[in-house]
Amino acid sequence: MNPGDRLRELCGTTIAKLVDPGLRDRVRQVRARLDAPLKIAVAGAVSSGKSTLVNALLGLPVAPVDAGECTRVVTQYEYGTDDGLVEIECEDGRVLRTRLAPGHRLPDDLGVPVDLVRRVRVRLASEALRAITVVDTPGMNTTTVENERAARRMIFGTDEDDDHAQALIYVLRYVQAFDDTTLAEFRGLTEACGMTCVNTLAVLSQIDRRGDEEDPWPTARRLAVKAYADLRASVFDVVPVIGLLAETAGTGALGPAELDGLAALARLDEADLEFLLLDLDDLADSPDSPLAPDVARRLIRHLHRYGLRTAIAHAAAGPDALRQTLLDKSGFGVDARTGTVAGGIVHFARRADQLKALAAITQLRRVSRAPAFGSDLATLDALAAELDETKPIAAGLHGLRIFAAVEAVARGQLVLSEEMRDELLRLARSDDPAEQLGVPAGEVPEAARRATERWRARAMIERGRVGGQRARDVLGVLEDLAAPPILQTPAPIFLPVAAAPVDGDAVRRLLASPLVPAEDRQALTCLLAGGDGAAQVGLSAGPPDVAAYAAALSARFRSLSHFLPFTADRRAAESVSDSYAHLAVTAVQKGSPHVG
Structure with missing residues (x-):
């Protein structure tokens, strides 16, 4: 079931439960807009x-x-x-x-x-x-x-x-x-x-x-x-x-008098025509103009100078061909x-359908925050819960989440390198995988796989923040593009990655610091207790994932070291960053699969 159908169903059940007629009417309006044409301002x-x-x-x-x-x-x-x-x-x-x-x-x-x-x-x-x-x-x-x-x-x-x-x-x-x-x-x-x-x-x-x-x-x-x-x-x-040419062509604004006027201008000597078009007032007022003043003014209003030159050059082609030429020259497109x-x-x-569903979610969330009494309170709470991003309705708008990531960049919530920003905007501007990744069609899976490594690292660095969620949204799209055809081949077996050396005192110092975010303290616990490289980054996967996560965590703790006020804490964060960096290098070296 697509998000629009889920929303229609949700609106129906919500309307049936609501007591307040004003709230019921607002939800009915949302459901009606899902079936109405897309509204473009x-x-x-x-x-x-x-x-x-x-x-x-x-x-x-x-x-x-x-x-x-x-x-x-x-x-x-x-x-x-x-x-x-x-x-x-x-x-x-x-x-x-x-x-x-x-x-x-x-x-x-x-x-x-x-x-x-x-x-x-x-x-x-x-x-x-x-x-x-x-x-x-x-x-x-x-x-x-x-x-x-x-x-x-x-x-x-x-x-x-x-x-x-x-x-x-x-x-x-x-x-x-x-x-x-x-x-x-x-x-x-x-x-x-x-x-x-x-x-x-x-x-x-x-x-x-x-x-x-x-x-x-x-x-x-x-x-x-x-x-x-x-x-x-x-x-x-x-x-x-x-827009003027698009309007003139689209509305059929040029009548027989205007078409005859264009033909008369086309018969003029080139130098005389240029003189008349140099100042458009001359076209209506000059005694040398072959046009009646009212016809000249209508041509100016509908075409202006560039449109006049274009229409005069194509006047002999006939009304239909002229309208098509004006439409083409307008840049409006068909x-x-x-x-x-x-x-x-x-x-x-x-x-x-997705845009209307996105608007409906926004509107229903606003309804869910409206003042209510009695059983309507529970109904609105249930409505809000169904609209949570983790639920099927919002999750079904996966295709639009790329654009949420673009917006997060614009707001400064997701900081990207110029390369990743360009990559994100390509994903947003096209539906074609090859155009989205800027590579030939046959190279899409490999290009997407390389991109997932960058976005997985960014998602790890931004974990627990808005930017992290948006980076994971992009990662999900890229993973879909990178997915290879399903082949009946043996699963690869990766060699285990040895645990990285860790300064336990440095880790414990950071665990005790109230300035270290909860997500980072969880990562530190895994680093200290993990028996191998995968466990140290909180994973059970093979070397490719270990390398990516370790590199991301190294960058994350290196960044954290710049914000800690005490020298000892900064040195502890740098030590942890070094441990993750060592683990990333080791994982890459162990990354060649062996087929069992």
């Missing part, structure tokens, strides 16, 4: 291109791109057979209904002051919305406090409102201090909102407005690589896009290719 700074991207996702010009009432509220686009129905949910519980204006556009006037609006829901009979629900949010750095609060509530949720997004597309015109700060806040609020680099995609928008380059894409790709280097612990990917918005959506869709 589009967020970012004011005027970053959010609504333009939303229109491209929907294939309709419904989201307003100019400042107005509807850009100041959370607007949710979801599937519905009553195409064009608009529901305005007010903070006082009222729901007002209206319809989209002609051309699938939101009305200019909602009929109620925007500061009283909690959310606008728009129903569209779009096949794309059967799988996802798209949420357009106000600017995250808007000067209107209520607008920003509404956006954050949709992304993070609150104690009173769990109906928040399960994935996030964050739109930025360029990486700046505000965006990095906001993404850092996302990391800090993971427990509350479930956002990690598995469900956050950064979109570098308006890349055609960065300069006077004829082709903006080489620069855009370099900027995206740099942005990913800055934000890689926070986002699944950073993808560049010209399939699972990495480095595109469409590829990011596919990434979310592949993990939709």
